[in-house]
């Protein structure tokens with residue numbers, strides 16, 4: 001009999017816990033690293049993560065620890081699911097503990113502030129592993145729905161297709177259907193920019209601007225994501241796939257999306273501080289609107305929706321003024 005695949009998941013937040021369940025349901029032996037002893041104890045003794053999914057029973061082959069060395073030991077896959085802006089510091093602590101041939105898997109959807117690195121680039125930089133040992137999982141994957149074992153598809157990206165196929169097999173369950181892809185750049189950009197567009201759609205929803213505005217923002221948001229992607233060497237077709245359009249539609253339609261909800265609160269007139277105060281989990285677009293805009297400027301790409309979100313979130317621009325400005329931009333053909 002072959003040995004079960006071992007996976008370490010850092011950390012026991014919303015997506016880390018839900019993806020850990022997926023791996024366990026697919027037959028892996030999963031160790032979840034959590035920062036807080038009470039969460040780890042609840043997972044091990046009560047088989048639930050009370051902070052994120054109270055009432056959801058976790059599989060027996062998923063256990064938790066506060067010891068990163070214990071989590072990392074002998075892992076075939078080391079899955080990283082922390083806020084994008086803390087990854088560098090977290091991984092610097094964990095890198096010496098990684099199993100020698102482990103594949104590092106990013107679940108994160110963000111771009112690092114300052115360096116404008118994608119998460120797989122941060123992983124390569126900090127853990128000093130080659131690109132063919134770094135994979136990305138992305139797509140329309142609202143953690144709460146996945147934890148309820150509701151059906152979803154995803155993409156598993158790695159420049160080495162054989163590695164992507166191994167990860168695909170390790171996370172394929174009756175409710176989670178992963179496809180492989182080798183366009184890591186496109187997958188990561190799709191995920192990071194959709195959070196910014198999710199904020200924009202949330203703002204429009206909060207203002208009561210209607211479904212035509214939503215459809216327009218999703219479509220034009222995808223256009224500007226694709227424009228940046230092409231400049232960065234991504235395959236434009238990736239953006240009409242699960243990591244692009246698929247994720248945008250889920251995020252922009254769902255009250256479960258933290259980015260969408262964050263934007264809705266802003267659109268209803270809450271201040272940034274009030275909105276941050278009622279947001280319990282990571283809404284990546286709040287910081288990534290700045291790094292994505294920075295990335296766009298460095299590549300000479302026009303991203304008017306991203307720029308507008310940045311101005312509303314970080315410069316206090318009124319959403320009403322922002323909508324007027326976006327609508328009065330100079331007329332142009334659709335495909336330019």
Ligand SMILES: NC(=O)c1ccc[n+]([C@@H]2O[C@H](COP(=O)([O-])OP(=O)(O)OC[C@H]3O[C@@H](n4cnc5c(N)ncnc54)[C@H](O)[C@@H]3O)[C@@H](O)[C@H]2O)c1
Pocket residue numbers: 011012013014015016035081082083084086090107108109110141142143144280281282284
């Ligand atoms: N939640 C989802 O539905 C979902 C789905 C797909 C992708 N993602 C992406 O997954 C990533 C993680 O998001 P999440 O939803 O799990 O967020 P979360 O806020 O639910 O969990 C983040 C986790 O990181 C931990 N954490 C926070 N700051 C830390 C620090 N400084 N050091 C170490 N650990 C720290 C928290 O304790 C928590 O366990 C994000 O990039 C997000 O975009 C989320």
Ligand SMILES: O=P(O)(O)OC[C@H](O)CO
Pocket residue numbers: 109139140141142143195198247250251256257258259260282283284
């Ligand atoms: O809750 P959000 O806005 O971070 O979105 C979660 C996932 O990325 C949806 O695929």
